[in-house]
Amino acid sequence: MIDELDFALVDALRVDPRAPWSALAAPLGVDPATLSRRWARLSAQGDAWVTCYPAADHFDPGRTALVEVECRAGTATAAAEELAGDGRAVSIEVVTGRADLLITVAGLTLDGIGEYVLGRIAAVPGVLRTRTSLVERTLREGSRWSAGALDPGQRAAIAAARPPVAGDRAPARSVVEDLRLLAALGSDGRMPYSALGQRLGLPATTARRRLDALRSGGRLVLRCDASPRLTGHPLGTTLWLDLPADQVPAAARWLSEQPQTRMCALTLGEANLVTYVVTHQPAAVRGLEAELARRFPVCRVRERQLTLRTAKLVGRVLDASGRAVGYVPIDPGPV
Numbered sequence: 001m002i003d004e005l006d007f008a009l010v011d012a013l014r015v016d017p018r019a020p021w022s023a024l025a026a027p028l029g030v031d032p033a034t035l036s037r038r039w040a041r042l043s044a045q046g047d048a049w050v051t052c053y054p055a056a057d058h059f060d061p062g063r064t065a066l067v068e069v070e071c072r073a074g075t076a077t078a079a080a081e082e083l084a085g086d087g088r089a090v091s092i093e094v095v096t097g098r099a100d101l102l103i104t105v106a107g108l109t110l111d112g113i114g115e116y117v118l119g120r121i122a123a124v125p126g127v128l129r130t131r132t133s134l135v136e137r138t139l140r141e142g143s144r145w146s147a148g149a150l151d152p153g154q155r156a157a158i159a160a161a162r163p164p165v166a167g168d169r170a171p172a173r174s175v176v177e178d179l180r181l182l183a184a185l186g187s188d189g190r191m192p193y194s195a196l197g198q199r200l201g202l203p204a205t206t207a208r209r210r211l212d213a214l215r216s217g218g219r220l221v222l223r224c225d226a227s228p229r230l231t232g233h234p235l236g237t238t239l240w241l242d243l244p245a246d247q248v249p250a251a252a253r254w255l256s257e258q259p260q261t262r263m264c265a266l267t268l269g270e271a272n273l274v275t276y277v278v279t280h281q282p283a284a285v286r287g288l289e290a291e292l293a294r295r296f297p298v299c300r301v302r303e304r305q306l307t308l309r310t311a312k313l314v315g316r317v318l319d320a321s322g323r324a325v326g327y328v329p330i331d332p333g334p335v
Contacts, residue, residue: 002232004149005030009038010048010231011149013224016162017050017189027150027157039190046323048226050189051314052182053090053330055221056138063332064090064106064135065113066267066274067121068099075126076100080311082124087331088116092312095238095305099131102238102305106332110134116333133269140256140264142314143223145278147231148259163215181210182220183329186315189222225313228322234278236262236307237285240271241292242300248272251296260284271302 005028012024021032021039028035042048056064071079076094080101083089091104103121107113117132146155184199185191191199197207214220228234243251248266255275256264263276279285285304292299310318317326 002230006038006042006048006230007147008149008154009035010042010224010226011147012154012158013039013048013050014143014146015150015155015158017222017224019158019161023161024158027154042226042230046227046319046325047230048224049316049324050222050224051187051316051327052185052189052220052222053314054182055219056135056141063108063110063113064104064138065117066133066135066265066269067101067103067105067117068131068133069101069103069121070098070128070130071100072126072128077309077311079124079126080309083121084312084317085328086116086120087315087328088112088120088333089312090330091310091314093236093238093305093307094309094311095307097303097305099305102307105132106330108332108334112333131270133267133271133274136266136268138263138265139252140261141221142225142262143221145262146259163212178210178214178219179329179331181207181214185211185220185222186329187327189224223314225316227318227324232280234280235282235285236276236278236310238274238276238303238305238307239285239289239301240303240305241273241275242271242302243273243296244298245272247296247298251292251299254295255292258288260288 008028012028021035024035025032080092080094083103084092088105088107089103090106093102095102105113105116117130121127121130180200184196193204193208197204200207252264252266252273255261260277260279261275262278265274266272267274277285277288289301309320310322312318315328315330316324317328319325
């Protein structure tokens with residue numbers, strides 16, 4: 001049974017993953033000490049965590065790929081667990097459909113992505129074939145998704161205290177230069193500034209200044225995720241869509257605005273649009289498809305993939321129950 005305070009706490013941290021407990025106390029109606037204890041328990045159990053990674057738009061278009069992997073019968077789980085140790089495999093899902101695995105791959109060059117897919121993934125025992133779609137642009141990603149545990153007033157109160165994103169965004173190279181900071185926060189996105197400074201060999205004030213600059217410049221993403229146990233065992237479904245080029249932007253905007261949409265991206269491959277939706281009933285996915293067909297009659301669903309298990313989520317290694325058991329820093333490879 002889901003604990004409502006745990007559920008609300010995780011959703012509050014989705015609004016501001018580094019919010020101090022004192023800032024969450026009033027919106028959640030609980031004292032800061034209780035929130036601190038709750039979070040310590042959830043994170044120790046692997047039921048919730050905050051991670052950090054470079055903002056997608058600081059890599060050139062086409063430097064992230066979604067790789068579908070077909071495996072010999074009985075080998076998909078072992079292949080997923082082996083690849084989970086790789087820094088270039090950002091996320092790994094075991095899925096239904098024509099593929100057995102869906103892997104998000106990061107790279108700084110197209111050659112690097114190709115080398116990883118053809119030289120590493122294809123060489124894993126049991127892998128039969130791969131299909132790669134490059135991500136042209138991400139319109140919505142998981143850090144913006146909410147489980148709906150908070151009312152609008154609570155969300156607004158937490159968001160009001162969140163550091164603003166302002167100013168021109170820096171190019172990808174400035175993010176690469178801060179990979180040590182990103183890796184440290186990837187393992188614990190709520191790491192205190194003092195501990196972050198120690199990890200980086202910097203004074204706490206300098207570490208805070210660097211992190212604040214990355215946040216205000218929109219150069220990194222902080223994200224709170226939770227195990228299926230804590231979120232009611234939702235269903236994750238990936239829809240691969242194909243539309244005429246002139247209808248893709250409108251369809252992508254509409255999908256990005258739907259509350260069940262966790263990810264939506266333009267892709268270069270067999271499909272030109274992909275979305276990942278989170279629901280609690282299969283009928284909800286059919287309802288979304290029906291509305292999509294009504295608005296965009298020529299839209300074709302090329303593939304539906306239900307996530308059976310997430311082996312890795314944005315660097316976080318998960319066990320069979322979806323609890324975090326480790327972290328592998330995201331490493332897009334050499335320039």
